[in-house]
Amino acid sequence: MTTLDEDLEDAAAASGGPVHPGLRRARAWLSRAVEPGTVDLWRYVDDHGPVEAVRRLRDGRAPDTVRSLIGARAEQDGTLADLQRAERCAARLVIPEDDEWPHLPLHALTLAVAAEPDERRHQTERTKALVPPLALWLRGPGRLDELVDRSVAVVGSRASTAYGEHVAAELGHQLGERGWTVVSGGAYGIDAAAHRGALAAEAPTVAVLSCGVDRPYPAAHGALFARIAETGLLVSEWPPGSAPLRHRFLVRNRLIAALTRGTVVVEAAARSGAQATARRARDLGRSLLVVPGPVTSAMSVGCHELLREGELGAQLVASAAHVIQAVGSFGDDLAEPASKPATARDGLSDLAARVLDACPVRSGVSPERLAAVAGCDVLEVLRVLPALELADLVQWTGTGWRLAPPPKVRAGGGSGAAP
Amino acid sequence: MTTLDEDLEDAAAASGGPVHPGLRRARAWLSRAVEPGTVDLWRYVDDHGPVEAVRRLRDGRAPDTVRSLIGARAEQDGTLADLQRAERCAARLVIPEDDEWPHLPLHALTLAVAAEPDERRHQTERTKALVPPLALWLRGPGRLDELVDRSVAVVGSRASTAYGEHVAAELGHQLGERGWTVVSGGAYGIDAAAHRGALAAEAPTVAVLSCGVDRPYPAAHGALFARIAETGLLVSEWPPGSAPLRHRFLVRNRLIAALTRGTVVVEAAARSGAQATARRARDLGRSLLVVPGPVTSAMSVGCHELLREGELGAQLVASAAHVIQAVGSFGDDLAEPASKPATARDGLSDLAARVLDACPVRSGVSPERLAAVAGCDVLEVLRVLPALELADLVQWTGTGWRLAPPPKVRAGGGSGAAP
Numbered sequence: 001m002t003t004l005d006e007d008l009e010d011a012a013a014a015s016g017g018p019v020h021p022g023l024r025r026a027r028a029w030l031s032r033a034v035e036p037g038t039v040d041l042w043r044y045v046d047d048h049g050p051v052e053a054v055r056r057l058r059d060g061r062a063p064d065t066v067r068s069l070i071g072a073r074a075e076q077d078g079t080l081a082d083l084q085r086a087e088r089c090a091a092r093l094v095i096p097e098d099d100e101w102p103h104l105p106l107h108a109l110t111l112a113v114a115a116e117p118d119e120r121r122h123q124t125e126r127t128k129a130l131v132p133p134l135a136l137w138l139r140g141p142g143r144l145d146e147l148v149d150r151s152v153a154v155v156g157s158r159a160s161t162a163y164g165e166h167v168a169a170e171l172g173h174q175l176g177e178r179g180w181t182v183v184s185g186g187a188y189g190i191d192a193a194a195h196r197g198a199l200a201a202e203a204p205t206v207a208v209l210s211c212g213v214d215r216p217y218p219a220a221h222g223a224l225f226a227r228i229a230e231t232g233l234l235v236s237e238w239p240p241g242s243a244p245l246r247h248r249f250l251v252r253n254r255l256i257a258a259l260t261r262g263t264v265v266v267e268a269a270a271r272s273g274a275q276a277t278a279r280r281a282r283d284l285g286r287s288l289l290v291v292p293g294p295v296t297s298a299m300s301v302g303c304h305e306l307l308r309e310g311e312l313g314a315q316l317v318a319s320a321a322h323v324i325q326a327v328g329s330f331g332d333d334l335a336e337p338a339s340k341p342a343t344a345r346d347g348l349s350d351l352a353a354r355v356l357d358a359c360p361v362r363s364g365v366s367p368e369r370l371a372a373v374a375g376c377d378v379l380e381v382l383r384v385l386p387a388l389e390l391a392d393l394v395q396w397t398g399t400g401w402r403l404a405p406p407p408k409v410r411a412g413g414g415s416g417a418a419p
Numbered sequence: 420m421t422t423l424d425e426d427l428e429d430a431a432a433a434s435g436g437p438v439h440p441g442l443r444r445a446r447a448w449l450s451r452a453v454e455p456g457t458v459d460l461w462r463y464v465d466d467h468g469p470v471e472a473v474r475r476l477r478d479g480r481a482p483d484t485v486r487s488l489i490g491a492r493a494e495q496d497g498t499l500a501d502l503q504r505a506e507r508c509a510a511r512l513v514i515p516e517d518d519e520w521p522h523l524p525l526h527a528l529t530l531a532v533a534a535e536p537d538e539r540r541h542q543t544e545r546t547k548a549l550v551p552p553l554a555l556w557l558r559g560p561g562r563l564d565e566l567v568d569r570s571v572a573v574v575g576s577r578a579s580t581a582y583g584e585h586v587a588a589e590l591g592h593q594l595g596e597r598g599w600t601v602v603s604g605g606a607y608g609i610d611a612a613a614h615r616g617a618l619a620a621e622a623p624t625v626a627v628l629s630c631g632v633d634r635p636y637p638a639a640h641g642a643l644f645a646r647i648a649e650t651g652l653l654v655s656e657w658p659p660g661s662a663p664l665r666h667r668f669l670v671r672n673r674l675i676a677a678l679t680r681g682t683v684v685v686e687a688a689a690r691s692g693a694q695a696t697a698r699r700a701r702d703l704g705r706s707l708l709v710v711p712g713p714v715t716s717a718m719s720v721g722c723h724e725l726l727r728e729g730e731l732g733a734q735l736v737a738s739a740a741h742v743i744q745a746v747g748s749f750g751d752d753l754a755e756p757a758s759k760p761a762t763a764r765d766g767l768s769d770l771a772a773r774v775l776d777a778c779p780v781r782s783g784v785s786p787e788r789l790a791a792v793a794g795c796d797v798l799e800v801l802r803v804l805p806a807l808e809l810a811d812l813v814q815w816t817g818t819g820w821r822l823a824p825p826p827k828v829r830a831g832g833g834s835g836a837a838p
Contacts, residue, residue: 163713270794292711292723294582295737301794304711304737307726316735318714318723375689375720 004029004077005058011051019097026050027095027135028079028239033057033070036133036237037126037251039116041069045134050095065120078239085240089214090229091139096132102145105259106132108284127250128276130258130283133237139213140233142204147233148259151181151206152289152327155256155277156190156266161299164267165193167291171264172197172205174320174373179361179403180328181206181232183260185252186221190266195228202362204232208259210252211244212236254280261327262287264317268302275305278312287326289317321357321373351376352384356393356403364400423448423496424477430470438516445469446514446554447498447658452476452489455552455656456545456670458535460488464553469514484539497658504659508633509648510558515551521564524678525551527703546669547695549677549702552656558632559652561623566652567678570600570625571708571746574675574696575609575685580718583686584612586710590683591616591624593739593792598780598822599747600625600651602679604671605640609685614647621781623651627678629671630663631655673699680746681706683736687721694724697731706745708736740776740792770795771803775812775822783819 002010004025011022027050034041044066045053056062057074067074086092094100112130116123123129138144154171156164168190172182176198184191186207198205205228211217213234216225225234237255238248253276257263263281265288268274281288290307293300306314317323348356351374358373359365367385371378385401388394395404421429423444430441446469453460463485464472475481476493486493505511513519531549535542542548557563573590575583587609591601595617603610605626617624624647630636632653635644644653656674657667672695676682682700684707687693700707709726712719725733736742767775770793777792778784786804790797804820807813814823 163715167714291714292719292726292735294713295586295710296582300711301737304735307711307735308737308741316711316723316726318720318727322727 004079005055008051008055012055019095023051023097024093024095025079025083026054028082028093029054029077031093031135031137031237032078032082032239033073033076034134035126035248035251037129037131037254038069039113039123039126039129039131040066040120042113042131042134050134082239082241085214086137086139089139089240091137091213091234091240093135094138094144095135100144101136102148102259104145105148108286109133109254109258112283127247128254130254130280133255135237137213137236137239138233140204140229141231142206142233144206144233144235147181147204147206148183149181150179150328151183151260152323153183153256153260153263154190154194154266155184155263157268157272157299157302158187158189158191159269159299160189160193160267161293161297163293163297164190164291164299167293168193168266169197169200171266171291171320171323172199173201175323176201176203176205177360177362177365178320178324178357179203180324183208183256185209185249185256186216186225186228186234188218188221192221192224194266195224199227199231201360202231206233206235206259208252208256209234209236209244210238210248212238212240212242214240215242217244253277254284257281257284257286260286262289262323264289264291264323265303265306266291267293267297267299268306269299270301270305272302274302278306278309278314282312288312288314289323289326290314291318292316319373319375321354321375324357348388349384351380352388355381355384356388359394359401359403361403364395364397364402366400370401423498424474427470427474431474438514442470442516443512443514444498444502445473447501447512448473448496450512450554450556450656451497451501451658452492452495453553454545454667454670456548456550456673457488458532458542458545458548458550459485459539461532461550461553469553501658501660504633505556505558508558508659510556510632510653510659512554513557513563514554519563520555521567521678523564524567527705528552528673528677531702546666549673549699552674554656556632556655556658557652559623559648560650561625561652563625563652563654566600566623566625567602569598569747570602570679571742572602572675572679572682573609573613573685574603574682576687576691576718576721577606577608577610578688578718579608579612579686580712580716582712582716583609583710583718586712587612587685588616588619590685590710590739590742591618592620594742595620595622595624596779596781596784597739597743597776598622599743602627602675604628604668604675605635605644605647605653607637607640611640611643613685614643618646618650620779621650625652625654625678627671627675628653628655628663629657629667631657631659631661633659634661636663672696673703676700676703676705679705681708681742683708683710683742684722684725685710686712686716686718687725688718689720689724691721693721697725697728697733701731707731707733708742708745709733710737711735738792738794740773740794743776767807768803770799771807774800774803775807778813778820778822780822783814783816783821785819789820 007022007025011020014020109130109132172194182194182198183206184194195205207228213236257280278288290303354374358370367381371381392404426441426444430439433439528549528551591613601613601617602625603613614624632655676699697707709722773793777789786800790800
């Protein structure tokens with residue numbers, strides 16, 4: 001068994017090829033040594049590379065301003081224990097040097113951290129700073145970059161009402177059904193309802209935690225987290241065993257916003273964290289989508305506040321179709337846009353486009369359900385389905401209608417293929 | 420008893436002074452002879468004056484294009500019967516030549532009709548055209564111009580839910596309590612709930628009908644209309660006895676929009692008349708305010724549609740305070756703005772301004788109610804009340820807090836007063 005410092009030395013000497021174990025170990029060390037959201041530490045790692053940064057932090061060559069962020073933890077090394085603990089619960093550490101790293105969504109954080117001033121006292125405080133993660137602990141079979149490529153955050157109050165939970169579950173279900181990944185925080189209330197809705201649609205869902213992926217919080221959600229980890233992902237910036245400290249929730253929230261194309265707020269009390277959620281989404285260039293509710297419900301007051309504040313650019317959404325309309329585009333939702341005659345989709349009537357948008361990716365559904373989702377009546381659905389089927393846009397499964405699978409990529413079309 | 424034609428001749432010869440009975444009779448004749456909303460007829464009356472217009476229409480001098488709008492009714496004269504019938508139910512005919520005529524609110528219709536093209540086939544169809552009324556039949560003690568000066572329309576579906584009715588009644592009550600007149604159409608559902616809310620606050624309310632003021636429709640609202648007519652007003656463009664024909668509802672709706680500073684839509688089904696209501700409010704330069712609801716409620720779908728269509732400029736409102744914020748301005752809400760030191764109000768904190776906005780005009784209310792309306796907690800209310808009282812902005816009635824009455828106008832301040 002090599003020591004951390006030997007591994008780092010090896011990694012520093014290595015060039016090219018697959019990710020060196022020392023590199024992964026350097027990132028594991030950073031994930032325990034420093035709380036995420038620290039601007040100066042992230043910059044130091046960015047400047048020197050993770051291996052060199054860790055070596056300098058450990059042998060005292062790093063400047064005091066950076067070293068002070070780590071303190072006594074500089075001498076400790078729990079990396080092997082952390083990596084082994086992760087392995088025991090089928091978790092893994094994914095780092096920016098891996099193919100799976102979601103570079104594109106996280107780019108917004110890279111831009112944001114670049115805009116932070118140099119002097120620490122002028123920087124955004126750590127719980128609010130938009131700083132990219134240094135590494136992510138993942139548990140579950142999902143591939144992170146693929147899962148978040150078409151994803152939406154569904155968040156809201158822990159003290160939710162039956163109405164809010166119903167709406168979150170229904171959104172989660174319909175988004176899942178239509179091939180969108182629901183990302184949330186695994187908390188009580190809206191978060192859990194959204195995850196459960198997605199699971200009910202047999203869609204993978206992603207819970208971004210503020211504790212170790214082997215130690216889900218709240219404990220009462222143990223079964224829920226286990227189900228999420230069967231098909232989707234539990235994600236955390238903190239190494240296995242980490243406790244869900246209060247300030248970590250705030251730091252975690254930036255990841256939920258950054259990983260997704262938009263954030264849907266389902267219920268929020270007056271002057272709750274909803275304003276912060278909204279500003280973060282806006283600062284990251286993400287859509288902020290808000291579900292209204294009864295004006296008599298205290299749990300919708302925060303949502304209505306968001307919708308009344310024009311400056312935030314919040315959009316009212318009342319259905320999964322509205323969400324997809326906001327975060328996706330019709331072209332995006334079909335792979336290989338060039339492989340079908342442009343006219344097949346471009347020529348669709350509003351009604352046909354709505355019905356098509358209502359079709360799930362996986363299991364087929366009845367025309368009645370399509371009508372409910374598309375917001376039209378069943379006769380209208382029955383009128384447009386034949387045309388959609390003729391255009392190879394939808395498919396009858398024997399029990400219901402779903403989107404037709406994208407056609408196979410034509411062979412030999414890529415450049416650099418073997419002759 | 421003079422005939423109509425004699426009366427008209429007299430009126431034509433009269434100059435200055437109070438409104439000549441022949442002039443009122445000319446307008447009464449027009450109100451029966453022609454359906455409101457007719458661009459060419461309104462222009463003809465505007466060009467020649469009502470007395471001369473009626474004489475020409477009756478003796479055949481009017482151009483055929485205008486005369487054809489009236490047909491055989493040109494020879495008939497039911498004016499005396501109409502005026503007597505009105506008198507029997509304590510109704511009266513108010514005309515643009517009366518002081519009570521609401522010139523300012525209706526000016527938006529004068530501007531709109533001026534924008535209509537000359538050729539009839541290019542004009543907006545009658546049920547949608549924005550044409551000023553030629554005369555208004557009123558029943559009740561209220562003075563129309565004063566009642567609509569600070570008024571809001573509260574409208575919505577006839578097939579309302581308990582939620583919508585609760586919200587409409589609460590809005591009607593709070594608006595009434597704070598000196599705003601609720602204007603609606605007297606229909607089942609939202610309209611009735613809004614009127615009833617205002618009545619419960621002992622505030623006058625205005626029902627604009629599409630039938631005679633002595634023949635309220637729906638008949639089941641007889642008692643409601645009688646209560647409205649005790650303190651507020653029933654208003655109609657049609658003479659007593661007129662039936663509530665379907666097309667008249669549409670024509671009537673422009674008046675509800677024009678008379679008020681803004682329209683609040685409480686519940687509306689998908690693809691209902693809500694879009695038309697919205698466009699009319701916008702075309703007349705009025706605020707369009709929309710109450711959201713559960714996304715699971717079919718009766719809120721139309722409201723959410725309005726809020727999603729950015730182009731309409733609809734604003735979400737969740738309380739009477741939001742409505743007043745949109746249609747009133749703080750200065751407007753206190754008479755004689757110059758009579759108090761500007762600093763008393765200008766220096767108010769956001770919280771104090773909200774609490775002040777929450778105070779009713781008439782009966783005093785508890786700090787708990789102020790807190791509920793202002794959206795803050797009771798301790799905050801109790802903290803700002805002393806300062807508001809010291810500034811003479813609020814008053815303790817012995818049982819509750821209300822707005823302090825505006826100070827008396829200083830004597831001798833007017834020009835042209837007797838020496």
